[in-house]
Amino acid sequence: MAKPNVISRQELLQSARDVIASHGIQALTLKAVATGAGVTQGTVYYHFRNKEQLLLELIKEMCQDSWKNLLDDAGQGEEILEKALASARSRCTHDSPYHRVYFSLIAAGIYQETLGKELASLQELENKALGMAVKRFAKNEELVDIPAERWATLFNAWIDGLALQALLSPSFDADQAYADLAQVIRYLVGRKGEEQT
Incomplete structure (x- = not known):
């Protein structure tokens, strides 16, 4: 019953x-x-109202929980970098339900203005949370003369791009891609240190 x-x-x-x-x-x-x-x-x-609204609510909840946990639990410097990359890497798989839902909604949002606006505000939330993580990683300084908020947008695009490649290619080496991304970030931080000396 x-x-x-x-x-x-x-x-x-x-x-x-x-x-x-x-x-x-x-x-x-x-x-x-x-x-x-x-x-x-x-x-x-x-x-x-419909399946898209249900999926959007599901994605919002997952994103908000993920970023809240990252910012609540992580410290400064390398620790927050490692936790942020590990969190993103855990969802970067060929069969990721999170990214299947997320990219399906993005495709629908291109044609549905209301859904597109909801996804844009979710993206802004992610960028803001990632910007806070970048500030903590860089100890509130700019990385190579680019403010943390703009780095957040770039990092978010890299993370989504890696997730898309993982979804489309079962042979995509996500472990290597994330190791390379971490190396790029460390290089940028090293460049910041060189410029200040």
Whole structure:
């Protein structure tokens, strides 16, 4: 018997995560979410207008949790760099449910203005959080005369680009790519030190 319409958005989002984890992103439908949560499909529509809104909420929650954990738990300097890269690397896989959802939403957002605006604000949130991490890594100084906020945009683009390559190519060596990215960052920090002497 279905539960009454007393169910939270969080419970529905958890049901969506369970569907993706068990059956993959292609199996995610509002009906599957309803079945997993033990409610009617109408209850899911009460909380989410459509599948895109559900996916967007799922991505927002994952991003916010990831960046909050990084900034709350990490220290300064190399420690925050290592944690940020490890966090991004953990989602950089050929079968990453996070990036499958994220890039699917980006494709839809190109044609749906409202969704595009929501994704742009999510991107701004990520850039802001990454900018804070860059400031902590660089000890509030610029890296090679570029402010942390602009580095955040560049790093975010690198991370998303690596994730896209991993999704498209099962043979993509994400470990090597992230080791190379860390080396580039360390080089830039070293250049900053050379310029100051």
